[in-house]
Each structure stands twice: as C-alpha cells, then as structure tokens.
Amino acid sequence: MELPRIRPTRAEVDLGALVRNVRALRSVAPGVALLAMVKADAYGHGAALIARALETEGVEMLGVALVEEGLALRQAGVGTDILVLGGAYEGAWEAMVQVGLCPAVFREDHLEALAAAARKLGTVPRAHLKVDTGMARLGAQPQEVPALLARARVLQVDVQGVMSHFANADLADAGVTQEQLKMFRAVLAQVDAAGFRPRWRHLANSAAMVALPAAREGESLNLVRPGLALYGISPAPWIVPPQPLEPVLSWKTAVVHLKTVPPGTAVSYGGTWTAQRPTRIATLPVGYADGYPRRLSNRGQVLVRGQRAPLVGRVCMDLCMVDVTDVAGAALGDEVVLLGRQGSEQVGAVELAGWLETIPYEVLCGVGARVPRVAVRTTAGAVPRPVP
Numbered sequence: 500m501e502l503p504r505i506r507p508t509r510a511e512v513d514l515g516a517l518v519r520n521v522r523a524l525r526s527v528a529p530g531v532a533l534l535a536m537v538k539a540d541a542y543g544h545g546a547a548l549i550a551r552a553l554e555t556e557g558v559e560m561l562g563v564a565l566v567e568e569g570l571a572l573r574q575a576g577v578g579t580d581i582l583v584l585g586g587a588y589e590g591a592w593e594a595m596v597q598v599g600l601c602p603a604v605f606r607e608d609h610l611e612a613l614a615a616a617a618r619k620l621g622t623v624p625r626a627h628l629k630v631d632t633g634m635a636r637l638g639a640q641p642q643e644v645p646a647l648l649a650r651a652r653v654l655q656v657d658v659q660g661v662m663s664h665f666a667n668a669d670l671a672d673a674g675v676t677q678e679q680l681k682m683f684r685a686v687l688a689q690v691d692a693a694g695f696r697p698r699w700r701h702l703a704n705s706a707a708m709v710a711l712p713a714a715r716e717g718e719s720l721n722l723v724r725p726g727l728a729l730y731g732i733s734p735a736p737w738i739v740p741p742q743p744l745e746p747v748l749s750w751k752t753a754v755v756h757l758k759t760v761p762p763g764t765a766v767s768y769g770g771t772w773t774a775q776r777p778t779r780i781a782t783l784p785v786g787y788a789d790g791y792p793r794r795l796s797n798r799g800q801v802l803v804r805g806q807r808a809p810l811v812g813r814v815c816m817d818l819c820m821v822d823v824t825d826v827a828g829a830a831l832g833d834e835v836v837l838l839g840r841q842g843s844e845q846v847g848a849v850e851l852a853g854w855l856e857t858i859p860y861e862v863l864c865g866v867g868a869r870v871p872r873v874a875v876r877t878t879a880g881a882v883p884r885p886v887p
C-alpha cells in the first residue's frame with residue numbers, strides 16, 4: 500500500500516518537457532538512434548517514470564549503470580532494450596540474461612560468464628563491446644580488442660555494439676576528445692577487419708552529441724547516449740542545442756511556519772546567522788535528509804512569490820529557514836521553489852551546483868529518496884522560457 504503524501508515537499512517531474520527534450524535532441528542528430536541514459540534513478544528523476552515515458556516516445560534503447568537498475572526497470576514493465584554500461588559483477592549474468600538486459604563487456608571472463616549464462620537459459624548471448632579510448636575507467640584497451648573478438652567468435656556471442664566513452668567532451672578544448680574519436684575509429688576498423696558487423700557503434704554523451712557532429716555522423720557512428728541533456732540541462736554553458744532544452748525536475752515545498760523575530764535572534768543550530776533587523780523567518784520542511792545539502796546554509800536561495808529569499812542559519816536534517824522579510828505578503832502555506840521556476844525567477848541546477856561548488860549532475864542525483872517524485876505534463880509554451 501502506498502503511504503499518504505502529507506508533507507508538501509516534492510519533486511515535480513515534467514514528462515512534457517522530457518518529451519520535448521527528446522524531440523529537440525532528435526532534431527540535433529536526425530537519423531541517429533537514441534539510447535537514453537536512465538542510470539542513477541534517471542538522474543534523480545525516477546527511473547520507472549522516466550523510462551516509461553521514453554518508451555512511449557520510442558527511444559531505441561535505455562542505458563543503466565547497474566544490473567539492479569535494469570532489473571528494476573523490467574519489474575516496472577519496461578520492455579525497451581536496456582544496455583548495462585557498468586558491466587556485470589559475478590553472479591549477475593543469469594539474472595541479466597533472464598530479463599533480456601544487454602551487458603557492456605570488456606574482458607574475456609565477461610564473455611565466458613555471459614556465454615555460460617545464456618547457454619544455461621537457452622538463449623543467444625549478446626553484448627556491446629566496451630573499449631577504453633582515453634577515459635581509463637572501464638573498457639578493454641584497444642590492443643586487446645582482436646583477442647576479445649576471437650573469444651566472442653568461439654563462444655558465439657552476438658556482438659551487437661561497440662562503444663567507448665569521452666572524458667572531456669564538455670571542455671571547450673576538443674583535443675582529447677578528437678584523439679579519443681580517432682582511436683575509436685581505429686577500433687571500429689579492427690572490428691570490421693575481424694569480420695564483425697555490430698549494428699550499434701557509439702560514444703557520444705550529451706556534450707559530444709550536441710557539440711561534435713563527427714561523433715554521431717549516422718553512418719559509422721549511429722547511436723548516441725545523452726543523459727543530462729534529456730533532463731533539460733546543458734553539460735556546459737557553451738554547449739547550446741539549436742532548440743532550447745527545458746529542465747524536467749522542479750523541487751518544491753511550502754512555508755510550514757512563519758514568524759517575526761527581533762534583531763539579535765540567532766537562527767538554527769550553532770547560531771551561524773543572526774537577525775540584524777526585525778526579520779520574517781519562514782520554516783521549510785526540507786533538509787539534508789532529503790538531499791538538500793547542509794552546505795547551502797547561509798549560501799543558497801529559494802523562490803517565494805516569485806522572489807529570491809536567502810537561506811539563513813544551518814540547514815537541518817528535516818527543515819531549513821529562509822528570510823522572507825523582503826517578500827511582500829509572504830504567508831503560511833506559500834509555495835517555495837528550491838529548484839525550478841516560479842513566476843519570472845528561476846533557480847536552475849547549474850546555479851545550485853555553483854553554490855555547492857559541484858556540477859548539476861550531482862545536484863540532480865542528490866535529490867533524496869524521501870522526496871516523492873510527482874509526474875506532471877506541461878504542454879509546449881506553457882512554461883515561460885528563461886529570459887536571456
């Protein structure tokens with residue numbers, strides 16, 4: 500049984516914006532297939548919710564980091580092909596094959612475990628071969644590729660894809676990225692020479708997909724793997740798709756207590772902020788246990804009645820305080836936006852990341868499991884665009 504939702508704190512997930520982002524990205528790379536990244540609970544948006552919407556929109560493939568994430572999507576009824584990018588750990592191969600997840604493989608022991616699992620279950624083993632072209636994270640070294648392919652042939656593994664991953668695609672200096680692309684093309688030539696014809700060849704994340712057409716020309720490179728851009732955030736300020744993207748997630752709460760305190764009043768644990776004037780303090784039911792970082796204490800801002808209000812005092816586990824003295828008419832029950840738009844103001848994931856000295860990826864993934872995800876569906880134009 501689902502518990503009743505009582506606290507006003509929620510993350511609204513705009514499936515209309517998601518679909519418009521998919522279409523905007525499709526128009527960036529027409530004729531190229533889309534593997535939508537839904538790892539890490541779809542970057543904090545709710546994987547099942549997002550995957551179902553993407554499936555309805557007809558994305559060709561979904562990408563997860565963990566076998567567990569793929570299993571959860573199958574349990575949620577998602578039928579689209581799912582690529583497990585992190586590879587499998589011991590014991591996961593059968594579970595993966597059983598529900599039709601496709602692993603990224605990059606070692607002989609992967610091929611062997613996969614083939615054994617598939618044989619046991621009476622299916623054809625299939626995989627994408629992952630090659631390290633400069634990220635030095637996961638993947639076979641290019642010189643290992645011929646031996647891996649030979650092993651795949653013996654074990655009758657259907658190599659459906661060959662992939663790599665960029666380390667620096669979001670940097671303005673494309674030097675490393677070009678080197679990786681060149682190396683990947685050399686790997687593809689090796690694959691070709693070995694007589695393999697994998698259907699999918701891919702290495703573009705959001706940044707490369709938008710900024711580097713050579714990384715998804717549609718002929719030899721025919722699949723892209725956007726994540727952040729799907730959720731409406733550009734990976735870097737200089738990466739600007741022709742059609743604007745719309746943030747999908749808005750994090751909202753409401754004023755649950757409001758009072759005026761006299762000058763000299765210290766607010767929250769440790770008294771790190773003291774009122775200098777008669778101050779209207781609004782208390783919000785959200786804290787670091789919800790993933791609203793304590794580092795925002797005396798640093799972050801929220802939106803109330805379309806105006807910015809600063810966080811004052813330390814963010815607590817379940818609550819935090821904002822100064823609404825300058826927000827005319829601020830009242831108990833007012834909607835408060837932590838992340839997203841209100842009126843003509845907006846706090847984006849990039850701005851929030853700036854306060855925290857991190858990247859928008861971490862902000863989105865950080866929205867806590869305690870925050871319910873609520874699907875909404877705006878229509879195009881209903882959301883005012885940011886003023887440039």
Ligand SMILES: *Cc1c(COP(=O)(O)O)cnc(C)c1O
Pocket residue numbers: 536538584664703704705706724725726727728734
């Ligand atoms: C996360 C990830 C992506 C997507 O990256 P974005 O920058 O969010 O577009 C693509 N490929 C791999 C292997 C990843 O781990």
